[in-house]
Each structure stands twice: as structure tokens, then as C-alpha cells.
Amino acid sequence: MKRNILFTKMSGAGNDFIVIDNRDGAYSFLGEAEIRQLCTRRIGIGADGLLMLEGSENHDFAMRYYNADGRLGSMCGNGGRCIAQFGWKLGDAAKKELKFEANGNTYFASVLADGEIKLNMLVPKDFRDAFSVDGHECVFVDTGSPHAILYVENLDETHVVEIGQKIRHNQEHFPGGTNVNFVQILSSEKIRVRTFERGVEDETLACGTGAVASALMSYRLGKVSAKSVCVAVQSGDLLTIAFDEEMQHVTLSGPALEVFQGEVSESFWHK
Template sequence: MGHIFKEMTRKIKFSKYQGAGNDFILIDNRHGFFDRDDHDAVRKLCDRRFGVGADGLMLLQDTKNFDFEMIYYNADGREGTMCGNGGRCIVAFARDLGIVRDKTAFLAVDGQHDAVITNNRVDLGMIDVFTVRRDGEAYVLNTGSPHYVEFVQALASMNVYQAGFAIRNNEIYREDGINVNFIEKEGHGYFVRTFERGVEDETFACGTGATAAAMAAAIRENLEGDVEIPIRVLGGQLYIAFRKAGDSFTNVRLKGPADFVFTGEV
């Protein structure tokens, strides 16, 4: 891969983690070796044919008053909004670096997050949500990133790329973009598939999307109080918990696996 990154004069060590199939490149940037404005390098690293390959890249950086700061980039190289599965993976990364042990408080683009880690399971605190809009039959809400949630049938056989691309690029959402989630009732929980902006494709999981989908399901089912909803994604199983009062969601938690895959240098 050296010819691709010949403009980079310093070797950069990275680690690869995945959370329910949502995969990320993580870089310990506490010494500032990686230029956070080098969006082209981020895009090349995330490229699955010519780089390491990932849904996104994160820098772990020092910051005041918190254990660390999470800087998140989409696979297209641009800094993104909050990534829930990325947040869980960077907590595991920080634990493996010895920065934290079984709990942490860190800073992300949407503010403070707390987390508890047990082995490879991370329970991540998400932002409160107080506004849910409707777009026809769909629900639109921001769980750290903007999400569109539509209830469907026969989700397993649905062309999520085609349907999600059309919604993400329609006249309403084209300029700012939106993540598009399709959800179907399944046993005691739900099955969710997501087309992610920035990746511009379906991913195996989306943490903020699973959170948004669970909130939409709670509204649809008229649930109130303390709620936990199982959400199955293509890459595994997530659990979303919150306290619901009308369209307000507090004490929001995203729970699931965060696994180390490999490490290397570029």
C-alpha cells in the first residue's frame, strides 16, 4: 500500500475494530502524527480495494476534562456526525491502549458520552432525543446523526441499496444527506437494515440507526417508561434502552459487541 500513501512521510500505526459488522480504522493520535485535515488520506485508507478498508476512520485524541476525544470520519473522507458503533469500538480501543479500564467518559462531535465495557461488550450512553418528525409514514429524528426510519415487510429480500439511495438523494434530503433505515417486526424485537450517507451504501450495522429505529418502534407501539428493544442487524445483535415519555427519549443506551480484528502500519 506504500505507493498509495507516498505523500505520507511517517508510518502510521492503526488498529481495525468492528461492532456488529460495522468496521472501523482506529488511530491513536494523542501525539498528533496524523493530520486531521488530510481527508484524502482518510478516504484512501477506508477504500476496500486500494486501502485498509472500513466504513469509517476514527482518531483518538487528548482533550481536557475527558479520557479522550473521538474524531470520526465517514468512508468518503469527510468528518461525520456521531457514529454509535464507532463510539463503542473506540471505547474498546481506549481500553486496549490502557487509557481506560471498565468505564469511561469521552468527548465526541455531539458532546459527552459515557460507556461501560465488559470483555467485548460495550454499553454506550447516547444523546437524549426530544424531537421526532414524520415524513409520510416514516419517522425522522436525530440520534447524533440524522435518520429516516420506515417500517416495511419482507425486509430480508428488499433491495436496500436502491430504496435507500433514492430516499437519501431525493429533493428533501439530497443536500445534507440522511441515513435511511428500514425496519420489520421480528419476534420480541426488530430487524433493521441501513443505507448510510458518507458510505453511500448499505452497511452491516449502524448504531445511531438502530437507536433511531428502536425509538420509532416505541412510538409506533405506544410504549412508555423504561424500555429495552432488541435490534438485529446484518452483522449481529444490538440492544437499545431508554426512558420514553411521549416523543422524548432520555437515558439512552446502545449495547453490543466491539471486537478487535487486526493491527498494522501504513
């Protein structure tokens, strides 16, 4: 039976999420159509995705991530940081280290002194150096989600949605689809990124796994030299990607903020 929903709206460097505490299973009725309705801007709450916090036997909690289209998504870095902040506030305030599971993987998160959240990411895989897609030179890496990367001279003049949409749906190179990142190198330790996200099917103000992919590939290609890369995202916020030489230990740090709390009325479902 559909019912009222208590939720928290959160922002991870501009990625916005509906976050729900479902440890008691009360909101398990939410399916693809309902989640899409909640995430639709102007007629719903509006969000890039929905995060469900659920119980776990061996971890502090489990995270289930849904894209704005209502479908289960792969890993979301900024969503992971937001649900870590959310989970921390539900638990022991003195406990600054959290362990949670998502898609069968274990993630570790830390609450930093400035309130930002640091998240340990998966080991990157499937590096692909330069190849051409629809006339654009791309590189690729999977950082928990698949990411194509294009380097540009001027991000402000780049047609992110138009180009991103074509590459995202290129079945020859990306049978399962891909996120598409456009990267401008600012210095040896700073880059700027704009991302077209699959599942949202539009540009978002930030993408955590995309920021990680862009930083790692920029280091791999010698475009930056620092192993702690500052990533400026479209919201104006900054993310920090730190990693070792072999890229086996990767962290994503940045803001994860509660925006507001609310309740969706049962009558919403009768539209």
C-alpha cells in the same frame, strides 16, 4: 510529512473501522483524500469509517470520526463503542467506566462483564411522524445522526440500496442528507434493521445510531412494547437498545472487537 501509520482494525457488530491513536498529533496530516484512500476497499485497508483517538483535557480522550468518503461525520454509535474499547485497552484495565468527547458532546461508556461495550447516547430530537418521500412512507428522528425509517414486511426482498440512495439525497425533506433504515418488526421486543449510510453511500452491516433510531421510533409508534429492544443487524450480530419512558436516557450495547493491527507503509502515499 506523510509517514507510516500504525492502526487497529475494529468491528462494531459489523461496522468496521480503522482506529488510530493520535494523542501525540503524529497523524494530523491525514486529510479527506488520505482518509478516503485508506477506507477504500481492495486498494486500501477498507472500512466504513476512520476513528481518530485524540487527547482531551477534561475527558479520558476525544473521538474524531470520519466517514469512508473522508469527510468529518456526525456521531457514530458503533464507532463510539469501538473507540471506547480501544481507549480502554490503552489505559487502566481496571477502569471499566470511560468518558470521552465527540463533536462537542460528552459520552459515557462501560465495559460490560461479557466484554461488550455499553454507550450512553444523546437525547433523541426532531421526531417526525409519517410523511411521504418519493412514494415511500417514512418517519424520522435524529439520534446524534439523522435517520429516516421505513417499515417493511420482508427485509430480504427490500431494495435497500436503490430506495435508500433516493431518500438519502432527497433535498426537500433532508437538506443535509440522511441515513435510511429499513425495519421489520419481529416481536414486541425484537426488530431487524438494514441501513443505507450516508458518507459510505451503501448498505453497511450495522449502524449504531440507526439501530437506536429504529428502536426508539418503533416504541414511540407502538410497534414494540419493551423498553429494551433487541436489534438484529445485517452482520448477524445483536445490539441492545435500552431507554426510559421519556427516551431521555438511552444506551446502546453490543460487541466491539479488535480484528487486527497493522501498519500502512509510507510508500502507500506515492500511488
